[in-house]
Amino acid sequence: MRALVVRLAPFALLPSALLLSVVALSAVMLGAGCDGCADDPAGGPGEGEGEAGEGEGEGEGEGEGEGEGEPPSYTLVIEPVDAVLEATVGGSETLQLSAFLVDAAGLRTPAPDPFWGSLAPEIGTVDQAGLFSPSRERAGECRVRVRAAGIEATTLVRVNLREAVVSGGTGTAADFTGPVAAAALDVVYPLDGVVIPANLAAMVVQWTKLHAHARVVATGPFGALELYTDGNEVQAPAESWRRFLLAHVGTSFTLTVEESEGAGAERAQRVLTVNLAAADLTSTVYYWAVDRGRIVRIDADSLDPIDLDIPAQGTDNGCRACHSLSANGQRMSFTYYGGNGPGGVYDTGGNAVLLDDQSRSWNFSAPSPDGSLLVTNVANRLMLRDGTTGLPVPGQTDIGARDAAMPAYSPTGTMIAFAGDTQAAGGGPPSWEIDFDLSNLYVADVDPVGRAVSNVRQLVPGNGRALYFPSFNPDGSLVAYTDGTHSRSTTPGDLWLARATDTSGDAPRVKLTRANPASSAYAPTFNPKVEGGYQWIAFYSRRAYGHHTAEGHPQIWVAAVDAGADPASGLDPSHPPFWLPGQQETSENLSSFFAPKPCSETGGLCDADASCCGDGLCRPVDGVAQCVPPAEACTLTGDPCGSDGECCDGLNCVVNPEAGNERQCLPPGTVCSEEGQVCQLDADCCAGAGLCVDDGTGVSRCLEGNCSHIGDTCGDDRPCCDAGTVCNGGMCIPIGG
Numbered sequence: 001m002r003a004l005v006v007r008l009a010p011f012a013l014l015p016s017a018l019l020l021s022v023v024a025l026s027a028v029m030l031g032a033g034c035d036g037c038a039d040d041p042a043g044g045p046g047e048g049e050g051e052a053g054e055g056e057g058e059g060e061g062e063g064e065g066e067g068e069g070e071p072p073s074y075t076l077v078i079e080p081v082d083a084v085l086e087a088t089v090g091g092s093e094t095l096q097l098s099a100f101l102v103d104a105a106g107l108r109t110p111a112p113d114p115f116w117g118s119l120a121p122e123i124g125t126v127d128q129a130g131l132f133s134p135s136r137e138r139a140g141e142c143r144v145r146v147r148a149a150g151i152e153a154t155t156l157v158r159v160n161l162r163e164a165v166v167s168g169g170t171g172t173a174a175d176f177t178g179p180v181a182a183a184a185l186d187v188v189y190p191l192d193g194v195v196i197p198a199n200l201a202a203m204v205v206q207w208t209k210l211h212a213h214a215r216v217v218a219t220g221p222f223g224a225l226e227l228y229t230d231g232n233e234v235q236a237p238a239e240s241w242r243r244f245l246l247a248h249v250g251t252s253f254t255l256t257v258e259e260s261e262g263a264g265a266e267r268a269q270r271v272l273t274v275n276l277a278a279a280d281l282t283s284t285v286y287y288w289a290v291d292r293g294r295i296v297r298i299d300a301d302s303l304d305p306i307d308l309d310i311p312a313q314g315t316d317n318g319c320r321a322c323h324s325l326s327a328n329g330q331r332m333s334f335t336y337y338g339g340n341g342p343g344g345v346y347d348t349g350g351n352a353v354l355l356d357d358q359s360r361s362w363n364f365s366a367p368s369p370d371g372s373l374l375v376t377n378v379a380n381r382l383m384l385r386d387g388t389t390g391l392p393v394p395g396q397t398d399i400g401a402r403d404a405a406m407p408a409y410s411p412t413g414t415m416i417a418f419a420g421d422t423q424a425a426g427g428g429p430p431s432w433e434i435d436f437d438l439s440n441l442y443v444a445d446v447d448p449v450g451r452a453v454s455n456v457r458q459l460v461p462g463n464g465r466a467l468y469f470p471s472f473n474p475d476g477s478l479v480a481y482t483d484g485t486h487s488r489s490t491t492p493g494d495l496w497l498a499r500a501t502d503t504s505g506d507a508p509r510v511k512l513t514r515a516n517p518a519s520s521a522y523a524p525t526f527n528p529k530v531e532g533g534y535q536w537i538a539f540y541s542r543r544a545y546g547h548h549t550a551e552g553h554p555q556i557w558v559a560a561v562d563a564g565a566d567p568a569s570g571l572d573p574s575h576p577p578f579w580l581p582g583q584q585e586t587s588e589n590l591s592s593f594f595a596p597k598p599c600s601e602t603g604g605l606c607d608a609d610a611s612c613c614g615d616g617l618c619r620p621v622d623g624v625a626q627c628v629p630p631a632e633a634c635t636l637t638g639d640p641c642g643s644d645g646e647c648c649d650g651l652n653c654v655v656n657p658e659a660g661n662e663r664q665c666l667p668p669g670t671v672c673s674e675e676g677q678v679c680q681l682d683a684d685c686c687a688g689a690g691l692c693v694d695d696g697t698g699v700s701r702c703l704e705g706n707c708s709h710i711g712d713t714c715g716d717d718r719p720c721c722d723a724g725t726v727c728n729g730g731m732c733i734p735i736g737g
Contacts, residue, residue: 075102076111076151078144082158085124087134087223089163089243097130099146099153111148113729115711119143119680123159134159139222139247145681150713150730152682161223161247163240169228171213176258178265185210185270187257189546191576192272193514195534195560197279198249201303201581202241206233206546210268211259218244218274220253233546250278250532275575277560279532280607284348286325286332287556287583287592290489295323295334296584303582310334310346322591324366327411327528329595331371331387335363340432343376345387348595353388360390363433366407366416373451375399375407375416380433382407382418384453399453401442405433405487406469410476411528413448415500417441417459417470417479419487436487441467443479443500458505460498467496469523473535477501478565480512480524480537489554489590492522492542495574499567508568515559515574518543522554527594529610534560538580540590545579556580556592600627620649635665644677652677673702696721708732 079098087093099111116126120142124134132144139161145154164173186208190196196203205216209232216227216234225244227234236244244253253276258269285298286308295308323334331353332346343362345353362376367387374385380403384396400407401420408417422436423429430436441460444453459479460467470481479500484493495516498509515521520542527536538558544551557577565573583589599613600606604627606618612627619626619633634648635641640662641653647665654671656664668679672686679685679692679702690704693712707721708714714727725732 073104074149074151076100076146076148076153077102077108078146078153078155082156084158084160085132085134086160086162087136087139089136089161089240091136093134095132095157097126097132097144097146097155097157099130099148101149101151111146113731113733114146114148115731115733116144116146117711119145119154124157132157134161136161137243139243147682147711147713147731154681159222161243162226163224163243164226164228165237165240166228167234169213169230171215171228171230171260171262173215173226174263175213175260175265176215176267177263178260178267180258180269181266183268185257185259185268187270187272188544190255190272190274190578193275193576194272194578195275195277195575196578197277197281197531197536198245199280200245200578202236202238203578204233204235204546204548205255205257206548207257207259207270208232209259211261211265213262214257214259216258217256218253219256220244220248221251222247245276248276251276275560277532277534279534279536281527281531281536281558281594284329284595285538285556285580285582285592286323286348286595287589288323289584289587289589290554291588295332296587296589298580298582305582305584308346310344322364323593324364324408325593325595326367326371327369327409327413328371329528331367332593333365333367333374333376335361335365340378343390345371345374345390364406366409368409368446368448369411369413373446373448375409375453377405377407377418377433380404380422380429382453384451393451396451396453400444400456401440401458403429403436404442405436405439408470408472408479409446410472410500411474412476414446415443415472415476416446416453417443417472417481417500419466419468419470420458421462422466422487434487436468437466437485438462438464439466439468439487441470441479441481441498457503459500459502459507460496460509461506465493471525471537472500473526473561473565474529478535478567480526482522482524483511484519484522489522489540492520492540494519495521495524495537495539497561497565497567497573508566510565510567510570510572512537512559512561512574513572515539515561515577516541521557523591525591525593528596530563533563534575535563535565536594537561537574538592538594539577540592541577545585548585554588554590555585556583556589602627602629623649637665637667639665641665650678675702675704677702710734 077100085095099114100108101111102108116130118125122138123140123142124132126132126144139159142157143154144157189206190203214229218225253274255272255274258267260267287296289296296305298305323332325332330348334344336342343360347353362378364377366375371387374387376383376385381398382400382404384393403422405419405422419439420442421440423438425437440458440462443459444456446453466484466487468482468487470479477500479498482493483496485491495512496509498507522540524537524539540554541557542552542554545555558580559577560575562573600611601613606612606625606627609618612618615630616627617633619628635646641647644653647653651665653663654666655661668684673679673684674686675689679700682692685702689702691712692700693703695701707719710732712732713730714720714732720727720732724735726735
């Protein structure tokens with residue numbers, strides 16, 4: 001059967017040769033029925049002879065003659081049932097499965113000519129002798145089915161995968177058998193409880209060294225990855241890390257870091273929890289290397305930071321600063337000369353839109369989601385400009401509150417946020433909008449069609465502090481901002497989250513303490529979409545990155561924030577952050593922006609409708625998710641339908657009792673499949689709809705009569721369809737099989 005394959009593209013921080021493709025998210029569900037056994041719907045193989053009694057006639061009773069009794073009832077069972085196979089990468093472990101017919105009295109006999117199959121070959125395969133072999137590339141649960149004597153049975157085989165890697169170490173597992181010391185080992189990276197996306201590049205685990213040998217073990221529900229070293233840090237090989245993460249998407253795993261002097265010696269140990277979200281954050285990341293005055297790009301599929309080659313103009317000193325990015329990732333605005341200079345706009349495809357022009361200056365700016373408008377900030381004022389020409393929009397040359405700074409556009413294009421009522425330490429307006437000590441947080445409405453800003457209002461009062469660098473979450477309902485004692489990055493502060501739609505002037509808000517426990521954050525920016533149940537927020541922080549960068553050295557960190565965050569609850573929705581791989585550790589980095597990967601044209605790969613350009617929709621085409629025009633889009637699971645032909649591959653158009661008997665596209669097994677509808681197991685087929693067989697095109701359907709394929713029941717009225725097969729013992733098998 002063709003399955004819907006969802007391609008999870010690699011995080012911008014994972015090398016392209018090691019794509020994390022989380023696949024096999026099937027568009028079909030397994031059919032109902034017991035695991036490990038199945039009742040014989042036809043009463044078992046063959047017919048039984050009736051007992052002879054006295055007298056003539058058939059049936060029970062006295063008399064002589066022959067009669068037919070009830071045929072025996074059989075159950076098909078697989079042993080072992082729901083087995084667990086402990087496998088190793090590079091190992092040779094296998095699992096022998098056996099099929100038996102069991103009669104009503106419990107008598108077991110080997111099943112005749114069993115036909116085996118795996119429904120998850122990416123995890124493991126089974127040969128016709130019942131020998132299950134793991135792929136050793138993917139851990140997880142694999143459903144195995146067998147057919148014999150016209151009956152079908154299934155069982156689950158759970159494959160746990162273990163891998164050991166020695167990275168410059170001389171220790172072995174025997175060195176870590178001693179008692180655990182009372183004092184915990186000091187692990188400096190990662191952070192306990194961190195949430196990471198499923199395609200994050202392998203983390204560099206770091207700790208304070210105490211003993212000769214070290215071991216780091218990542219342990220999850222489906223296996224473990226062991227790393228041995230004699231140093232004070234270790235990083236898993238990219239392929240090993242990919243294998244482990246692939247098996248544990250959407251779960252949590254433990255990271256045990258321990259040191260020892262040798263076999264039997266006391267172990268210094270620390271156990272951390274890492275949460276693995278079903279997110280990829282595939283994007284290009286742009287940040288500002290402060291010490292070099294350059295805007296830097298980390299491309300998807302790469303860990304190599306690249307300086308943007310923005311053309312120089314006039315007496316340009318080479319510094320590009322205060323950049324901002326449109327929500328679609330295609331327009332970047334910035335300032336030449338490091339401040340109070342001409343503003344520029346750059347097409348991230350590599351084309352300059354607006355270059356250095358002394359008649360057009362700003363310090364801070366924010367493009368609208370599509371880059372058609374631009375809010376700029378200079379001389380403590382906000383101005384709305386055309387995003388392509390840079391010219392002021394008539395009537396919008398002084399918008400917002402007086403003494404404003406640091407504007408941000410919402411991804412919806414209907415709101416802006418900014419710092420307002422800015423004041424210097426001694427009182428009065430600041431000399432320029434980059435330096436201030438007091439401010440309130442403001443929002444305003446934007447009419448993208450009428451090109452006008454209105455309804456300027458205070459969102460959060462500063463109460464004697466500076467509130468600055470706001471950023472809207474993906475749906476524009478929340479605003480993150482920094483709360484500190486001064487607007488410069490040299491005095492970072494706390495991260496807060498406020499409800500953007502509040503009109504009270506004192507909106508509900510909550511501090512993101514878990515993301516920023518040491519009040520060392522600055523300039524938060526949201527990823528433009530929700531991934532894996534989380535909103536992802538990047539920020540500059542002066543916290544130490546293990547022992548790679550010292551405390552006070554600014555780098556970009558990323559934290560997960562719960563998708564359903566509600567500031568009014570008072571509950572911190574954030575989680576401990578991770579260091580953004582790929583950035584230059586020697587530079588001072590801030591103001592990072594996530595740009596979504598470029599949209600896919602018709603026929604291009606996708607993982608959601610939002611991945612497609614224009615009005616294109618993401619749908620399975622021959623088992624691969626691709627962008628298609630709306631007129632060619634098939635119907636997805638749970639959506640209304642009129643016929644099977646409207647449904648995407650692997651789905652049937654059926655009456656759903658749980659939805660008021662509405663006809664919906666659903667996977668087989670949810671509602672039984674009628675004759676001709678797709679299936680995965682015989683148990684998926686309605687009574688009288690036949691068996692689940694290949695229809696000759698590679699699609700399994702419920703078919704009655706005609707002919708049978710390999711593994712299906714056969715007889716005089718149902719011959720074998722395929723060349724090279726023979727009906728043997730009531731089942732189609734390969735000749736010589």
